[in-house]
Amino acid sequence: MAYPMEFRKAVAAAYDECGSSIDVAEQFHCSQAWVRRLIQRRREDGTLSPRPLKPPDNRKLKEKELSELARLIEESPDLTLQELADRLEPQVSIATVHRATKRLKLPLKKSPSMPPSSSVRM
Numbered sequence: 001m002a003y004p005m006e007f008r009k010a011v012a013a014a015y016d017e018c019g020s021s022i023d024v025a026e027q028f029h030c031s032q033a034w035v036r037r038l039i040q041r042r043r044e045d046g047t048l049s050p051r052p053l054k055p056p057d058n059r060k061l062k063e064k065e066l067s068e069l070a071r072l073i074e075e076s077p078d079l080t081l082q083e084l085a086d087r088l089e090p091q092v093s094i095a096t097v098h099r100a101t102k103r104l105k106l107p108l109k110k111s112p113s114m115p116p117s118s119s120v121r122m
Helices: 005-018 021-028 032-045 063-075 081-087 094-104
Strands: none
Touching: 005 021, 005 032, 021 032, 063 081, 063 094, 081 094
């Protein structure tokens, strides 16, 4: 959890007075490294506010694999999600392929081919 802005301002002001991250860390009961990073952020970015959190990119299919998926669908638009997942490297789940096709706004086949109906003339 990020320190409140008032605390950050107080730490920065104390650092400006004494110039020692060790003394400031002892005075405010925080780490020396955090004091140094806070002052560095103020120097580089001009602000004491915490950086916004960026969620990690956990997608299994990166740009190279996404272009391969688009190529597979273009070549054989009747492939099922399972068939697409089997042809991609690295191996991914059907759900991953489905999310990727939605992200790329690509059409996909809904289900595997069904056998001919025995009750209806073909």
